[in-house]
Amino acid sequence: MALIINEEQKMLKDSAKEFLNLKSPLSLMRELRDNNFRPYKKELWTEMVEMGWTALIIPEKYNGLNFGYVGLGQVLEETGRKLTVSPLISTVLMSTTIISLSKNEVLKSNLFKEILNGSKLLTIAHEEGVIHNSEILDSLISKVGDTFILNGKKNFVIDGNISDHIIVSAQDENGSDLLIAVVDSKSKGIKFNNKVHMDSRTYSDITFNNVEINKDSFLSTGSDGKSILEKTFDISRIGLAAEMLGSIQEAFDITMSYLREREQFGVKIGSFQSLQHRSALMFAEIELCKSIVLKALQSIDNDKDLSKNASLAKAKLGMTYKLVSNEAIQMHGGIGVTDDSDIGFFLKRSRVIENAFGDSNFHLDKLAKIKGY
C-alpha cells in the first residue's frame, strides 16, 4: 500500500482544516479554560456531528460513513493543530472503536445510533494504576442472582465528567475473563471525582460501588474481552498519535514564524546557526513522525502489524512532541513562558497525552518484547 493519502482523505483533511480554522482557533481552548475549565463547547460538537465526524469509522451497515481510520486520522491531526477540546477522542476514537469490535449486535446498533446522531457521549474507564497498564485490573463484576454487580476504582477517565455511558473493564468473579460493560453514568453507586489536568481538560476518578449492570450491556462476549480491549488500546494510541502530529506541526510552524520575525542584536533570531540547526533537527524528526502516523493508520484499516505500528507511533510521537514543545518554548524566550503566549499550551498538552495508553518508555519496552528481546 502506497504511503500517501488518497483524494477523498485529502478532501476530508482540507475540510476539517477549514472548519477548525473558523470554528476552533487556539483562542477557543483559552476561552473554555478561562470559563471555569468548561469541558467542551456544545455548539461546536453539534457541528462536528453534522459534518459526519461521529460517523467516520462506523460501518455502512449501521448507517455510518465507513471512511476508515486513515480518514479519522486526518481529522484528528487537524484538531491537534488547534488543540481542539471536544469529545472526539473519547466518543469517536475510543468508544466507537471498542463498540465496533464487539459481537453484541443489539447493543452495538443501539449505541451506534446514539453516537451517529450525537445524542450521547461515551468514554472508556480502564486505568487503575499510576501509569497505563493493561494488566492491573482489580475492578470486579460478580453475578448475584440474575443481575451483575460492579465494584472498583478507575482513574484518568478521559471526558468522564461529560459522558453518558461509561465503558468499564473488569474481571469476572472467577478471575478468568476480562469483561467490558457499558454503564449509565447516572447509575446508583457511581461517584465521580473530576480533576482538571495541566492541559485544562478534565479527567475523572470514578468509584463504582455495587453498581448494577444489565445482562444485555456487555460488549465482551465469552472470552474476547482482553483482545477487544488490547486492540482498542492500539487503535487509540494511533489516533492520539495523529492528534499529536497535528500539535507538533503547529507548535513547530508557530515557532518557525517567530524565528523569522523576532529581532535581537539587530538581526532576525532565525539567522542564528544554533537555532537553525536545532530547527532542522526538529524538522527531521517531524518527517519521521508523518511516516509512522500514516503507516499506523493504514495498519488499522488493513489489520497488519497493528501492535508494532501502534507502539512505534506512540513512542516516536511522544518523544518528538516532548522535543518540539520544549524547543518551542525555549526559542520563544521570555514570551514563551508567559500565559499570554499560546505556545505553552502545546507543552501542557504534550505531557498529559504522553501518559495516555502508555508513554514512550512503555512502548519502547513493548517494541523490544514484540521483537523477542
Added chain:
Amino acid sequence: METKLNTDLTSFRTETREWLNENCPTSMREPVEDPSQLYWGGRNAEFISKDQEIWFKKMLEKGWIAPDWEKKYGGGGLSLDENNILNQEMGRLGCRKPHYNFGISMLGPALLKFATEEQKLRYLPEIIQAKIRWCQGYSEPNAGSDLANLQTKAEDKGDHFLVTGSKVWTSYADKADWIFCLVRTDPSGSKHTGISFLLIDMASQGVSTRPIKLISGKSPFCETFFDSVEVPKENLVGTLNDGWTIAKYLLTHERQMIGGIGETDKKEFISDHAINIISKTNDILSDTVLRSKISEFEMNEEIFDLTIQRTMDEEKSGNNSGANSSFFKYYGTELNIQREELRLSINGFKSTEWTSDESHNGKQARFFCRTKGNSIEGGTHEVQLNIIAKRILGLPSK
C-alpha cells in the same frame, strides 16, 4: 486503466522474481563483506569469481546494469514503478548489484540531464558495459564544506583546456580510468559562477594520485594532482561557467546514495545481533540499559525506512515532499553511526580488536572508525542542517 496497470506491474514482479531466481548465482546473493568483493568495471577490471562474471553478463544482456536508463544508451528502459519493483525483488533475494561504478550512480544521472546527445552516446554505453570506471573530483584541500571555493583551474588554450590544481577525497582515483571534475574556468566572478564541469581521462599526461590512510586504516580515498593537463574542449559538460548547477544536482544524488536510498543490500537487525551475544533474563536482554537504547535505535531505523518509502510514493503521485536529500543524508548517516556505536557496546572487549585473525583484522573496529566519516563526506551534518534551515524552513541569512 489503473487495474490494467496494476496487473502489468504484478506480472512484471512475478517475471522479475522468476528471472532473478533463475539467473542470480547463489554466491551473488550473499551479503557483501567488503567493497573489494564487488565488480567495479574499468580498463583493468578483473572478475574475482566465475559467478561474478556470469551475474554481470546476464544482467548486462537483460539491460539491468542501469535499469532505468533509456535503451538507446544501453539501459533497461524501465519505468519508475518497474525499477522500484526490481530493487525490491533484488533486495528480497539479497542479490548484489552486478556492477558498482560512480558512472552509474553519479555521473550517469548528470549526463542524462545536462550532456549533449553526442556525449550521452559516447559515455553512457561505456559505463554500462564496465569499460570505463569513473571517479569524482570535487573537494580540494581548501574547498571542503565550502566546496564552491574550489581553485583547480582550467585555462582556455584555444582547442583545449589546461588544468592545474589538486583534488582530495577522490574515492578510488588510483583505480579509476576517468574523472569528472569541477574546475574554475573564470576566476573573476563570485565563487559560485565561473565553475565548469569537465571530464578528464586519468591516463592523460600530468595526472597523478596518492592514497589517503584514514583512522580506520587503508581507504579508497586519494589525492589527485593535475600538473598542466591538456583536456579537449569537447569534454566540457553543460554550459561553460555554469558547472555549479550540475554540481548541486549531483550532490543530491550522492547524498541519497550515502543516506541509503535505493539500497538493495539486506541490513541485519542490531537486536538480532544482540540476542546472539547477550544473555537474557525472563526473555529480556540482561543489559536493560542497552536494551532500551537498541529499541529506540530500531524504532528510528524502521521509521526512517518508512520515510524513504513515503517520499518515493509522494514523488510518484506528483507531490513535492518536504523531505529532501539533505534530510536523508543527515538522518541516514546518523543512524549508521549510532548502529556502530551500539555494536561496540554489544560486542564488548572483542569489538576493539584491531589486528587479530578472529576479528578479521579488526573489521568491526575499523568499520566503526570509518562511520565517523559518514557525517563529514558528501557535505557535513552541519552543512545539511544549514540547507534544511535555509531552503526548507526558510530561516533568514544574516
